Amino acid sequence: MQTKFLLSKKDVKKKNFSDMKYDGTQLRGHFAYFDFKILGDSAVSWIGPCDVNFDHMVDGEDFLEGSAIRGSEMVHFIIEFFDQSLFSGVVLQRLFANIVRDVIYELSQLKNIKLDRSGDDLYFQKRKLSISIATKSPMSTLVHFAVNVRTEDVPVPAVGLKELKVNEVEFAKRCLSLLKLEYEDCQKATWKVRPVL
Amino acid sequence: MQTKFLLSKKDVKKKNFSDMKYDGTQLRGHFAYFDFKILGDSAVSWIGPCDVNFDHMVDGEDFLEGSAIRGSEMVHFIIEFFDQSLFSGVVLQRLFANIVRDVIYELSQLKNIKLDRSGDDLYFQKRKLSISIATKSPMSTLVHFAVNVRTEDVPVPAVGLKELKVNEVEFAKRCLSLLKLEYEDCQKATWKVRPVL
Amino acid sequence: MQTKFLLSKKDVKKKNFSDMKYDGTQLRGHFAYFDFKILGDSAVSWIGPCDVNFDHMVDGEDFLEGSAIRGSEMVHFIIEFFDQSLFSGVVLQRLFANIVRDVIYELSQLKNIKLDRSGDDLYFQKRKLSISIATKSPMSTLVHFAVNVRTEDVPVPAVGLKELKVNEVEFAKRCLSLLKLEYEDCQKATWKVRPVL
C-alpha cells in the first residue's frame, strides 16, 4: 500500500480539486492514480472542507434521510484497494476507526480522554468526531474517512481535533503510517496460514 | 450470526470434546453445526485449557518456529462465516481484538489499564494476553481467538483475565454479543451503499 | 429475504412510481431499499401496467429484435439478492417460474389446467402468461418476473390470471411467501453440507 499526505494546495495541481474540498467526487476508482499517479492499493490524506453534493451521497441512509454531510475543516482519507470484497472494505473501515482512536489517544495533550466507536463513527462525549463510508467502484473497494479539525458548519453536535488538542498534520501522517502497516500485515497473514478441513 | 456460550461440560456431549480442551481440531468447517447444531454464520465460546497439537498448527510462523501454543485456562472463541474471503477474516479478527480490548476496559475492576494491540495479539505491559489465527475451510472462513484466564503453562510472559480483574464468563458473553452486533452491522452496511464509478 | 406486497398507490409515495407502471427503471440495484426501505435480499410485488422503455430493455434478444414489452395489467415481482452470481440469478428465475406455476395450479378455480414452462416463460395453450429477465447491478443480482392479469395491450397471443380464474392479490402474496421459503432454504442448504474431494 502506498500512502501520501497532500500537504497543501500546491500538491494538488488538478483544476477540479485545487480547493481541496471533499465533495464526494473524490470517492471514485483510481482517484489516487489519475490525480496523483499512485498506482495500486493506496491511502491518500489531506486537510480541507467537506460538502457532499446530494448526487454523490453514496450512503443510502443519509440519502433517504436527506442528511447534509458538511464540515469546514476535516482530515480526509481516501483508501482504495483492489481485488477485495465490499464486506472486507466495511470491516477494514471499522478497523481504521479503531486506529484513528488509538492515534488520538497517542497524540492528544489532554489526559485520559475516552472516545466511543459506534460502527464506523467516533464520538467524544456524544458529539460526533468523524464521518465515513465504504463502497465499491467497478474495479476496487473504496473508503472515505474524515475527522473534524474544527466544527463550524457541521450540522450535528460535533467535536474536532483542535478541541482534543491533536495536531492535525501529525495525526494524518500517523494514521496513514499505521494503516499501511496494518493493511500489509493483514495481506501477509493470508499468505502464511494453512487451510483446515 | 448466531452465538452460543458453552457454559460447562454438560453442554458439550460430544465424546471428543468433553474435556473442553482446544487442541486445534475445533478449528474446522461446520464445528458449530456438527457439534452444536448452530447453522450458518456463528460464534461459539467456552472456557478451557489449550494445547495445540503440532499437526493442527495452522499458523505458518508458529509452525516454522516450532512454537508451543498452550495455556491452562483460556476463554476460546470460534467464529465461522460463509461466502467471505480469508482477507476479510483476517481484518475481522483484528477488529475482534479491538472489541475484546474494549470489553476488558469495560469490565475490569482495575482503573486506567492500557492494553496494546499488535496485529491480532493483545498485550498488557508487554505480557501476552491472547492468541489468534484466521484461516479457511473449503466452505467457510474461520477465526480462533483465545484470551488467557490464568497463565500457568503459557510458554511466554503472559497475563490473564484474573489478574486484570475481569470475570471470564461475563467477558465471554459480552464479547459474543458485541461481535454479533458488529458483524450484522457490517453486513447491513454492504446492502445500503450505492456504487461509485 | 424480506418480502412486501405493495397493495395500492397509497403504498407508493415516490413521485416517479406513483402510477405503478413497470417501465424497466424499477429493475435497478437497491430499488426495494431506496423506494421502500427494505434492506438486504428482498422480493417486492405489485399490480400495474407494463411498458418497457427501449432504453431500459436489458434482454439482448428483445433489444435486437425490437420487441415491445407491454401489458395493461400484470403482477410484477422484483427480486434482489446480494453476493451471488448472475448464473445463480438465472437459475433462481427459472425455479421461480416453477413456483408461479405451482401457485396457479393451487389457486385456480379451473380444473386440470396445464401450464408449460419454456426457459423463464410460462405458456397456457401456447399463449404467453409471463415475461421475465435476470440481470446484475454493480452490487446485486436482480430478477423481474411479471404475470399477465388481463391481456389487453400484450403484443403477442397471451393469457392472464383472470382467464385462469386466479385471484391476483392472493397469487402475488402466495408467490412471495413460497419464494421466501425456497430462497432461505437454499441458503441453509449451503451451510449444512460437507465438501467432497
Add this chain to the structure above:
Amino acid sequence: MQTKFLLSKKDVKKKNFSDMKYDGTQLRGHFAYFDFKILGDSAVSWIGPCDVNFDHMVDGEDFLEGSAIRGSEMVHFIIEFFDQSLFSGVVLQRLFANIVRDVIYELSQLKNIKLDRSGDDLYFQKRKLSISIATKSPMSTLVHFAVNVRTEDVPVPAVGLKELKVNEVEFAKRCLSLLKLEYEDCQKATWKVRPVL
C-alpha cells in the same frame, strides 16, 4: 454440458464401480472425467442400488440424525459443473427436481398423478420418491439426485418409478436431455443480458 447414460455394467469397466452401487464415493470432483473421460460440465446417469457409507454422507442433517440412505434400485444422476457457486448448485438441484417431476408427468401411464416438491425432495402421496444433495469439490459444484425405481430397502415410506408406471431408462435419458437444454440455456442467458445500475 455433456451427458451420458451408462446402460449396463459393461459400460463401467472401473473395478471399483462395476457393481453400479452408489455408495457416496461417486460424488467427487472429476468423477465423469476420471471414470468415463467426459471432460467439463457433465451429467451422468445409471441405474443401480444405493447404500451410502456413513463416512461419505455429506448432508449434515442426515449425518447428525444418523439417517440411513439406502435403496435397492434407483436412477442416479451425478451432475458436475465448474466455476459456479454452491448456492447456484443448490438452486439448480431444485430446478432439476422440477424437471424430474415434469418428466414423470410426461412418461407415466397413470392419469393425473400429482407429485409434491419440498425443497430438493419429491413425494407422491406423502411417500418419498427421491433423494438429493448438492455440494462442492475443490474445483467444481456437484449434485447427486436419485429416484427410486423400486422401494425395497428404502428406510422410509417410499414410492418408485415402477409403481408410477414410468420406464426408468426412458426416464433417465429424458431427464438428461432436458437438463442439458436447461443448463445451456441458463448459460446463454448470462451472455445476452445488459447490466443495470
Add this chain to the structure above:
Amino acid sequence: MQTKFLLSKKDVKKKNFSDMKYDGTQLRGHFAYFDFKILGDSAVSWIGPCDVNFDHMVDGEDFLEGSAIRGSEMVHFIIEFFDQSLFSGVVLQRLFANIVRDVIYELSQLKNIKLDRSGDDLYFQKRKLSISIATKSPMSTLVHFAVNVRTEDVPVPAVGLKELKVNEVEFAKRCLSLLKLEYEDCQKATWKVRPVL
C-alpha cells in the same frame, strides 16, 4: 469461443460502425453480440483506421500522458470472455501478443525477422507494431489488440504488416484461429487437473 472476421463494410450494417474505424467505443460489453449476434466468448476482427477518442481512452498511462492513439489502417481484434478476472485478461492479452508474433513469423515473406515483445506491445527494430489494452465491462473481460498494416498517422516510430510482407487478411484469420484453439485448450486444462493440498 466463436470467431468472426468482418470482411468488408457490407458485413457491418450498423450505422455507427459502417466506417470500420476503431474509436474506442467498440471496446464495450456485448459488442460482438449486439452488433453481430455472436453470443458468448468471442473474438472479432476487422481492418480499418484507428482514432481513439480521449473520452474512450481506458489505459490510464495514455490518459495521463495525453497520448494520441491513432493509425490509418490496422488489423483490429476485440476479444470478449465471461466469468473471468481482469488479471486473466491481461495475461491472455500477452499470450495473444506471442501468438501474433508467431503468426507474423509464419506468414512473412521476409527471412529471419525478429520481433520483440515488451509487455503487451510488439516492436520491430524498435518501431512499434501494435497497440493493446485489456479491461472489464460489468459482465465480461475485454481485450483490444491492433496491429498496424500501414503506418501513416501513427504518432510514434512504427512498422506495419505491409513492410513485414504479411498479408493482413490471412494474418487476421490465422490469429483468430490460433486464439480460439489456445483459449479452448486453456479452458479444458482447468477441467482435467486434480487439486493439490
Add this chain to the structure above:
Amino acid sequence: MQTKFLLSKKDVKKKNFSDMKYDGTQLRGHFAYFDFKILGDSAVSWIGPCDVNFDHMVDGEDFLEGSAIRGSEMVHFIIEFFDQSLFSGVVLQRLFANIVRDVIYELSQLKNIKLDRSGDDLYFQKRKLSISIATKSPMSTLVHFAVNVRTEDVPVPAVGLKELKVNEVEFAKRCLSLLKLEYEDCQKATWKVRPVL
C-alpha cells in the same frame, strides 16, 4: 513476486527434499514458504531429477494414460500466486512457456534454432523439451514447469538444454527474472485501466 534459485543441496536443508528430486509433492500450497520462508507470490527454481509418483500426478490426461513423468536432470520451476483463478494460472503457464522459449533463443550458442510451443509444451524438431502443469491448492494457484537439461530416463523422444547449448544455471536465473517482471507488470496493468460499459 519473490524469486529464488536454489543453487545446491546445501540450500535445501529439509530432510525430505535434500535430493532435489521433483516427485510431485513439491507442487503444494506454501511450498516456498514452508521450505524456504518465501512469503507471498513466488517462483522457486532448482536443478534435479524428476520422477513423479503416480499418487501425485495431477494432470488427468497423464493419470488416465498411466504416463510416466520422468527425467534424469531438469530445471524445475514452482510458481505460486494467491487470490487468482486456475484459468489465469493456465494462461500464465503458457505465457511462461513463451518466456522460456525466448530465453533459450537468447542464451543458446546455436544459430537460428526454432522451438515450437503446443499448449504448455515446448518441442525442438518434434522432440519434447519440457513438461508442465497448472493446478490449485486450497489457497493458491500453482504451476510446475520443468525443462530437460539432459534426456536420460525421459520416456519419450526428448531434447535438453545441453544439446541446445544453453547453460542451465544462467537459464534458470534469466527465466525467474523475466517471469518476475512479467508477473508484476501484469498486476500493474490491472490497477491502471479504466472500466468500460
